[in-house]
Each structure stands twice: as structure tokens, then as C-alpha cells.
Amino acid sequence: MKPQVAFFDFTSCEGCQLNKLNFENDLLDILKHIDIVEFREAMDDKADHYDIAFIEGSITSPSCVERIHDIRRRSDILVALGSCAVNGGVNAMKNLHPIDEVRETVYGDDKYLFATLPAMAVSSVVKVDYEVRGCPMTQQDFLKLLIALVLGKQPPTYGSPVCVECKLKENECLYNRGMVCLGPITRGGCDAVCPSFGQFCTGCRGILDNPNIDGMLEVMTSHGISLDEAKKRMLLYNSNEVQL
């Protein structure tokens, strides 16, 4: 039997799931390998058990916690999909401010009606087996993981910085073009898509293990931005990963 696959969204823009529907050329090939049994953006059906559950979005409220536990109980393999699910993503910027202040800003006088938690990675609440990083995750990355799971292999992991892929493509370094790029400490696997098109890396795939944060801040400030700006850029996608 083909693996029963489901997609779920939590706090996110839903872009990571939605681009599954944009596979176009590959969609029919994919459906040869899997049965999609639950996918709110594409169908009405529901299922009780999932071989693979893909989770998009971060956990930001008590009801999210309840729901993700429920999904986890009914799933064999659980995969975090995209930056929000993997480490909290841009949502986690709210964690840099006192939670009451955040609630007040968003809901004003009605803040007591909305329970909220700091934005958390899915792995902060339940066990996550695999992850697909990026904002949004790339189709290629997702397919590699899916095919590996279908074949019963270990999906690829990425431990090298974005700079590696940039260098292999012989891109001119954006630092040489007067930009400040997070490529040196950001997890690669994206094929350096942003720098290849002249956009500096914003760190959407998360920070590498054991990064040299002080060294990186030094690099950024020595290329013309303030320490404050450098920290903000580093925190954009990685408020939950970096302590500044």
C-alpha cells in the first residue's frame, strides 16, 4: 500500500503547503508513490492515521499544542515543513518582546480573549523526525525528502553554509558587491538561490551548528552596517536559535 500522507498548517502563511500544488510536472509522479489523505488546502477528506504527516507553521497557542499532540499520536513519521515549523521562523520575532506587550499590540482591549504562547518550533512540543528548511521550503528539497522516505532511506541533511553552493556556482561574493549577506553562517541546501540572483541571504534556513556569532557580527559590521542592524538581520528568521 502506498504511504498515507497528510498536510497540516499551524501559525504560518501556508505558502509551504500551497506550493505542493504547484509541482505541476512532478505532481502525477508524486501521486504514484503516495496517497494524500488529508490536506485542507486541496481536499475535504479526513483520516485517522497517517504514515507521514507534514506540519507547516509554528506552535503559538494552547490549542496548537493540543492539536499537534493529537496529530503526533496518529502519525508514524512527522516532518516539519518550512522555517516556521523548523525553528519558529519570522513568527519567533515576537519572542523578543514581552508577551503581554505583543498581545496588547495585536488585540488591543480584547487581548484577554486570545490565549497566546511564545512562537515555538514544532520540535519544542512533539518529536519531529525530519525537517525541510527554508522560507518557503524549496520544491526540490521537499521532493528529495519525500523520495527518500518512500524508498525507506535516510533523507539528506545539510550542514554546510550557503557560501558553499555560491562558490560552486562561481557567483561573485555579495560582500564584494557591497552587500551584507548571512550566507557564511546559514544552512545551505537552497542552491544559493537568493545570492545567485543578487539578493543577500537573510538566513531563512536557520543558523549552522556551532556558529561563530561574534565573528559573523564582526564581518557584518566591518562591511558597513551597524551592530544593531546586524543583530536584527541575524534574528529575522532565527530568534529562537541565536542568543544575542
Place this chain on the structure above:
Amino acid sequence: MECFSLLRSDVPALIDYLGDFGEVIAPHGKGDVSYSFEVVRDSSDVVLDYTRTLLPLKKMFLPPVEKLMGFSLKNGSYEQEDVIVAPRVFFGVHSYEMQSILRLDHSMLSGSAESNYFKRRQSSRFVGISFEPDEFHFSESVGVVIEEMEGFDLFLNEVDGDFQLYVLTDSGQGMLNGFDKINLTEPEVVEGRHFKKKIRYHYNRLPRVFQYAYHSDVWADVASRCVGCGACTLTCPTCFCFDVQDEVEVTAEDGMRQRSWDSCMLSTFAEVAGGENFREKTINRTRHRLYRKFKYITDEEGLPWCVGCGRCTAFCPAGISLPDIVNELIQEDEKAQYHRTVRV
């Protein structure tokens, strides 16, 4: 060795002429301020005065990403990728770059030859060119002068804006047959081209410096600035490490095995089964990089495995300078020796 004069304005004509002997590959402008070796489409696009290309000429023999074989899971079969390379002429190559190819030859072809490299390396010819050292070149300190002609078939030495063309091999001679824009002349020695960056010791003293530098404090200082991006090793012309990975297509039936350049500066490089990492800290990795250039291979071959192109320094986002590290090690070594002497 014959020497001819050649006007700068006639160089494009020479490049066109060389086109008869194979695909010509030469330096071109890339991006805002960079250069890269590309196949010549229009000889007037070739840049004669360039500092250094982003990737070394190595990329033409050991491609950054290379398919090694295709396989089918369905049939359980595989097919090795054929490497067929037509004759190529590499034009406008600096002396340090040529030296790096000769060192790569040693790394890839001694013992059991790496067949893909060998096939690409065969039937290639090299036309060298002199260069004006910038603040990063230091090749003289590792024994490679601007006019070092080893390995070249032809060499263009710039003299007062125009060129002197040296014919170094029969093959070079053969490529010039019938080219009428050159005149026999007396070789001149060009004065006034100086390296701005230098290593303070002759390179044959460096293995001894490195012998005592393993526990130096310099490594911790370098590691505190290094962000571990791998740019130094990925742009290095003598580095040759690669990683091999299998990828399966979305049909889950066919796939391919490919290799891509790897770097010992990356924390994943020395990661092994079980999650152990035998060069876990940046300090271990920065040290290893320099020992690969000045000690381990040098002990066996008698030559530094660095050619002084300056790429690792020029392309380091943190501005870490290889010759500066070596000079710091030398300074530390001198201090240590001084104390030893005083005690005696």
C-alpha cells in the same frame, strides 16, 4: 627558446588563431569586480589585465559538480558517465595558476590515476600571461615568480603595454605556424613588478616553522575571526577534496551519483558515523588547512602546496590573510628561538 614581439591590439587575432587548435578558454569579466575562466565566444571580450578569477582553472579539470554515473533502481543497473573532451587551449593563465595545475597533476595522477581528471587534462595546451601583483598575490614567497614558464606552451610577457611572446614547446611552436602578426625579438627583463605581500621566510624554511607551530596561540586567534564559510578552500587551486552523493529522481526509478567539491573548513567534513567529528572545532580546521599547504604534503614533495594566488585571502569575508598567519607563526617561532638562545 624563441621570443617574438606582439602588439596588444593583435592579441584578439592571436586568440582567434588559437581557436584552430581547440576550444579556447580565457579570463572574462564577471559580476561587478570579478573574473572567471570562460569559453571564448568573442576574442575581444577576453580580459588580459585581471587580478585573479573567482574559481581557479582547476574547475576545467575537476568540475565543481560532476555526474559520475547514472543508475536504475528498477533494473539494478548502472552506467558510468563518459568523459569526452575535445582539445582545449587555456589562454591568459597566470604562472601560479599553472603551478597549481602541475601540483594537482601530482595529487590526481600519481599512484592510481583519477581517470576523469586524466581525460580532461589530456590534450590541453596553455598560454601564460604575466600579471601585476595586487595586495593579495604572494606567489614569489612560495617560489613562483611572475615569469615562471614551467608548464606553458606559450607565454605572453607584458613589456611597456605590448607583449613579448615566448615559445616554450614544439606544441607552442606548432600553434604559431602561419601567424604573421609577430616579429622575432630579443627577450627583455621587465623591472618594477613587485609583490606587495610577502611571507618573511624562504618557503623551504616553513616546514620547520610548522613543525613547532601545532600548539601555537595563533590558531585560536584565527578561529575567533573565522566564520567557517569554506570560501578559502573552495577557491583554492590546489585543494582537491570532494564528496560523493547519490540522488534519486522523483520517479523513484532512476538516479545518479555525483561528486562535488568539499572543504575541510566545513564542520561536517570530518563527521563520521555515530556523530563523531575528528576536527570538531574551528581551531582544528584552520590549523589543518595551513598544515595541508605547508607541512603534510610539503614534507613528502619538497614544495609548498600553496601557489600564492591570494584567493583564500581575497575572498575571505572575515579578511583572514594566509600570509599574515604564516608571518605570525614565524614571529612566534623567532621569539621561542630567542628564548632558547638566551638560556644557553
